[in-house]
Structures are given as C-alpha cells and as structure tokens.
Amino acid sequence: MDEAITARVIKEYDFWQIPIKFSPYDFHPPLYYLFMKLWSNFLGYSELALRLPSIIFSLLTGYLIYKITKELFGKITGLWATSFFLFNPLLVYYSQEARMYMLAVFLLTTSLYFFLKLISNITYEKSVRSASHFKAGRSKLNIKNQIFFNLFIFLSLLTFYGSIFLIMTFLLYFLYKKQYKNLLICLFVIFVNLLVIYPLLYQQFINAKDSLRFVANWSLILGNASVKNLLLIPLKFSIGRISFYPKWLYWLIAGVWTFFVFSQLVKNFLAIKNRQLAFLFLQLLIFPLILGFFISFFTPLLQYFRFLYLLPIISILLSYSLKPSLFNLGKILILSGFLILSLVYLFVPPFHREDWKGLAKILPKDKTVFMIDSSSDPLKYYQPAIKIESLTKISDQSINLSEIFVIPYTAEIYGINYRQILQDNKFYLDQTTNFRGLTIEKWKKKRTRF
Numbered sequence: 001m002d003e004a005i006t007a008r009v010i011k012e013y014d015f016w017q018i019p020i021k022f023s024p025y026d027f028h029p030p031l032y033y034l035f036m037k038l039w040s041n042f043l044g045y046s047e048l049a050l051r052l053p054s055i056i057f058s059l060l061t062g063y064l065i066y067k068i069t070k071e072l073f074g075k076i077t078g079l080w081a082t083s084f085f086l087f088n089p090l091l092v093y094y095s096q097e098a099r100m101y102m103l104a105v106f107l108l109t110t111s112l113y114f115f116l117k118l119i120s121n122i123t124y125e126k127s128v129r130s131a132s133h134f135k136a137g138r139s140k141l142n143i144k145n146q147i148f149f150n151l152f153i154f155l156s157l158l159t160f161y162g163s164i165f166l167i168m169t170f171l172l173y174f175l176y177k178k179q180y181k182n183l184l185i186c187l188f189v190i191f192v193n194l195l196v197i198y199p200l201l202y203q204q205f206i207n208a209k210d211s212l213r214f215v216a217n218w219s220l221i222l223g224n225a226s227v228k229n230l231l232l233i234p235l236k237f238s239i240g241r242i243s244f245y246p247k248w249l250y251w252l253i254a255g256v257w258t259f260f261v262f263s264q265l266v267k268n269f270l271a272i273k274n275r276q277l278a279f280l281f282l283q284l285l286i287f288p289l290i291l292g293f294f295i296s297f298f299t300p301l302l303q304y305f306r307f308l309y310l311l312p313i314i315s316i317l318l319s320y321s322l323k324p325s326l327f328n329l330g331k332i333l334i335l336s337g338f339l340i341l342s343l344v345y346l347f348v349p350p351f352h353r354e355d356w357k358g359l360a361k362i363l364p365k366d367k368t369v370f371m372i373d374s375s376s377d378p379l380k381y382y383q384p385a386i387k388i389e390s391l392t393k394i395s396d397q398s399i400n401l402s403e404i405f406v407i408p409y410t411a412e413i414y415g416i417n418y419r420q421i422l423q424d425n426k427f428y429l430d431q432t433t434n435f436r437g438l439t440i441e442k443w444k445k446k447r448t449r450f
Contacts, residue, residue, distance in 0.1 A: 001409075003098040004356070004377035007045055010037040024203040031158035032100035050098035057102040058095035061109045062086045065312050068113055072277070072316075074324050080331055081319035089240025089341035090304075091311055101308050104160035107152050108167075108309040112284070114149035115170055117142060118182055119280075146182070150189040157193045161201075162306045165288035173283065208299070223303035225296035233289065234258050236304040237314060240341050242351050257337060261318070264330050268320040285313045354409075354437035357382050362433070363440070364405065370394050371407035372414055379407075395421045403430075406441045 009022050015037055019030040036053065043049040062082045070078035085091060094101050153170075156163040167190070174183035194201075223229050238258040244250050272278035288307060296302040321328055345351045360382035363369060369379075373390040380386065391411055394404075404427070411418055419429075422443050431442040 001354075001375055001378055003050065004381045006033070006036060006098045007050055007381050008377045009033050010040050011045055013037075019200060023200055025207055027204060027208060028100055028160060029158045029197060030200070031155065032103050032160075035103070036098075051096050054095050054097055054099070054102040057106040058086065058091060061102070061106045061312060064106075064109045064113050065315055068109075068116065068312075069316050069319055072116075073320055076324040076326060077319045077321070079326070080328075080335075081315045083335055084318045084331075084338065085312055085315040087335065087338045087342055088237070088311055088315070089242065089338060089345055090236055090308070092342040092345060093241045094305060094308060100159050101305060104156055104163055105309045105311070107156035107159060108163055109312045111149055111152040111156060111167075111170070112312065114145045114152065117145040118149055119173070119177070119179070146185060150186055153186060154189050154193050157190070158197065160306075162292070162301065163309070165291045165307075166284065166309055168291060169284055169287040172287065173280065223296060223306070224300045225293055225302055229296075229302040229304075230289070230293055233304040233307055234262055237311065238262070240345055242341060242345055261334055261337075264334060265314065265317045267330075268317055271322050272320055273322075281313055281317055285310055285317070350436060352436060354378075355435040356438065359407070359435040359438050359440060360386070367403070367405055368401070369405045369407060369440075370418070372410045372416075375410045391416055391418055394418055395425065402445045404443050406443060407438065408441065409438055 005026075009018060010033060013022050013033075015034060018033045018037065022033070023030045036050070039053060040049065043052070062085050065085050066078040066082040068078075069081040153163075153167055157167070167186075171183060171186055174180070174186065235254050235258045238261045239254045269278055269282060288310065292302055292307065318334060319331070321331070356378035360379050363379070363383060363386055365385065368387050368389050370389050370391045371379075372392075373388065376388045379388065391406070391408075392414070394406075404422075406418060406422075408418065426446045427443040428446055429441055430444045433440050433442075
C-alpha cells in the first residue's frame, strides 16, 4: 500500500505540489518523493522503475560499508561486512520497496563515513598509511569532510525524520569528546533544516495527532513503546520479514537464530583491541534505539523498519575478527543463514508482499467495491477504472444493492465493524477469496419472504 502511495503521489502531483499539497497529510519529509518525481519523468511508473532506486541505494550503501570497514580493519573484513549487509534478509526485502528507507540508509551511512573522518581521537587498527588515507587521528578539522558530513545530515533529515536518532548520537559524541566546533556546525545545520521544514513538520504533527485520535487502532500500526516492539528489532534484523505458523515454532527458531547472530556480534565487539572504537560503534548501535523507545512513549514510532540505518553498523561489528580470514566458521554460518533466509523469502510466494495485482485482476468491473478509501491506492495502480466506495459509508450505500464486494484491508485499524453493519442490513457472506494477505468478500442480500 505504501508503495502505491509513492506511485500515486509522483504521478498526480507536480514538483511544487508535493511539499505543499501532499506532504502535510503524510508522515515523511518530501525529498524522496521529489527525487522519485524526477526519476519517473525519465523511467516511468512501472514496478521495476519505482523499485530500482532502492536497489541502487542498497548497493551504494554496501560499497560505503566496504570502504569504512576496509579502512578500519582491512580488506577481508570489509568483504565480510558488505556481504552481511547486502544479503541480510531484511535488507533484501526493503531494497525492493519503493519507499524512502533505503535512501535514508544510504544518506546516513555516508554521514557515518564522513563522521569517522572528522573524529580526531581514535587510532585505527590499520597501518599508518591506511590511517593517513582515512584522515583520522588528527586534530585539525578537515573542511571537505565537515561539508560532506553536514550535507548528508541535512539531506537525511529531509528524507526521513527518524534519522535524528542517529544524528543525535553523532552530536553526543562530539559533546563528550569536547569537539565543540564539530558540534556547533552540526547543530547549526540542524537548526537551518528545522527552519526550512518547520511549517510542514508542524502541520504533519497536527494531522498525526488527529489520526491518532480519530483512527481507532492507528497507534498499534505506528509502534507503541513496548518490550515486544523493542525485541522485534534484533529479531527482524536477523530473520527478515519471514513469518509462519505455528507461532511457537516461529518464535523458537527466530529466537535461537537471533541469539546466535547477536552473540557473535557481542563476541566480536569484545575482541576489538581499540576500545574507543569499539564503544563508539556500540553507542551508534544502542543509543538510537534508546532514543526511539523513549520518544515512542509520546508519539508511537517503534517499528523495526524505522531503524534500518543500524544494519550497516551491525554488519561492521559482525565482520570483525582478530585474525581476518575468509574461512571463519561463525561468519560462514551467519552469512549462510542470511542467504538461506533471503532465498526462502524470494522463492516462497506466501512470504511475499500482498498480492494486489492478483486481486485487481479478478475484481468485477461492473460492481462497486467497498474498502477504506485511503487504502485503495494499490488497486487504482493496477486497475485505474475500478469503482471504489468508502467502507465508512457502507450502511448508506448498500441499502438498495443485492450484491456487494468488500475488501476489509485496514478496516480493523479504523475500527469499522462492517460485518455487523451488513448483517443488520440483511446481508450474508457468500464467498471469500484470499490473495496473499488480502481478502475480498462477496456479500449477498437475503431474500425477503412474504
């Protein structure tokens, strides 16, 4: 559904209309949509065209991870880190999604790259030549690195508001290490960004509060501050979007696998000789989660996909070893597991996204379809001529109909008990058809006997 929103926005709105007319009613900054608008002008609106940028940004991020890890720990470790990232099953899923998350991951990983160049008090575990090449371990501010670091910070905040959690970790590091010049420049950039985005951000905040108030279960989708949502982050980072029944077996397998992956990460963290560097990466991994958990008590946002920018840091920590080698049993097991889980997702259709295309093909063209209007973009993408009525008006519209079709997708979120409404209007459920996470129901009116 979110991908279809991307398609609709860049197709229906001009460049100037996206930030002014669409973004106030969205939950994200406008940069991704503006980029996709430009992209679609050249490549169109096909599924491939819409998803290709996310693939490109994931590959570019993999290259940056290789550069960072190579300069920190060596070429072999860099290859491991890149492999852990590119074949992570959660990354495989989101690198094929036409949303802003992979652009945000790329921008923040680029910021991390230049952040590591800016810091002046870490001695890397490489040779003097490599440390010099990485331009770290010196007190003199590198203007080029400063410009690029803050540029990508600025762009990331215009792409994804959740970027602020990692950016805050950068700021706290500058403060703790008394790098006040770096701190003040970055704060100034954030302030300028806030001035630019504030009118939009304020309107989005007001609209978000209205959504939470009027949409019954909206907060559950956004991610409340709960232990379950917090624990889902490492679990999904390890096993991806795969889920299956029985649930007890899923939780057992996912839990054991997640424990193994993160136990290897902890083991590698403890083995890093340079403790300053080790604790820096630990802060970059843990502090955004702490901030996100705390903020979610006030505005729900604790969903694992909002922290995808932590995957590069996890990949770097998983790749470390005292004696770099391509034949490390623990790394081979983790990478093999990631590959297997990614292939299972790719080649087992029940694990794929909702089958909106299949559903659109069988919809009757001469019948009215009832569903939540704001969730109808995928159907309109595949079948623009379809006639859709809002599920909220089903009691008024269904009185004179003998047969109706209902797609109950997101009805529970909006708290609409459409079944009770239809039963009160003398309808009965005649047929149900499933399309991988989607359901279409055919309701018929009972015949009146005299």
